[in-house]
Amino acid sequence: MNKWILAVGILISAFASQEARADPNCFLSASTSEVQRGDSYYYGLYIATPAPQPPGPGWPPPPPTFFVTFHGTKNGEPDIGPQGETLQGTLPSGSYWLTGYQNPGSGVAVGTYSRYADIIYNNNNSTLFCTTNTVWIALD
Numbered sequence: 001m002n003k004w005i006l007a008v009g010i011l012i013s014a015f016a017s018q019e020a021r022a023d024p025n026c027f028l029s030a031s032t033s034e035v036q037r038g039d040s041y042y043y044g045l046y047i048a049t050p051a052p053q054p055p056g057p058g059w060p061p062p063p064p065t066f067f068v069t070f071h072g073t074k075n076g077e078p079d080i081g082p083q084g085e086t087l088q089g090t091l092p093s094g095s096y097w098l099t100g101y102q103n104p105g106s107g108v109a110v111g112t113y114s115r116y117a118d119i120i121y122n123n124n125n126s127t128l129f130c131t132t133n134t135v136w137i138a139l140d
Contacts, residue, residue, distance in 0.1 A: 024048070026119045028132035035139050038105040042097050043135070047119055049093040050129065065090035065122040066129060072115040079113070090122045103139040112138045 029044035047066055053059070068091060069084035087098070103109055116134040121127040 023130035023132070025050075025130035026117070026132045028115065028117055028135050030115075030135045030137050033137060035103040035137060037103055037107055037110075037140065040099075040102045041137065042099040042101060043115070045091075045096045045098055045117065045132070047091060047093045047096075048130070063092055064129075065092050067120040067122055067126070069118045069120060070115055071118070072113060072134075074111045074113050076112075084118065109139045112136060 025048040027044075027046040031042045031044070035041045045068065050064060053061060067086055069086045070080060071084045072078075072080055114134050114136050117132045119129045119132070121129050
């Protein structure tokens, strides 16, 4: 019985540590957690509006835009390079549906994927604004 409780405790701790990076300024979701061969899926992304800056020269500043860089794994092994995979273009604050993802009918992509994203200011310093929670999708 004690080994079972210990195993459950370790599993809960692992999930909690994965979510420790979640930030209230951004959120990632997936349309489903399991995708059959040939089916499509999408991600939902929310980017909060940053707190206003104090008045000064050039005030008010233009609304910021952000780069979105994905990171993740397939079956627990990194499947995206260390620099991540950045969406083309930039996004302002808001809610988005990131579409166009599909599980190939061939089965070549079968596995369990984890994904999270860094939301990075489009500025001279490429400052990190927030990091989303992690989502998991199983391609069957």
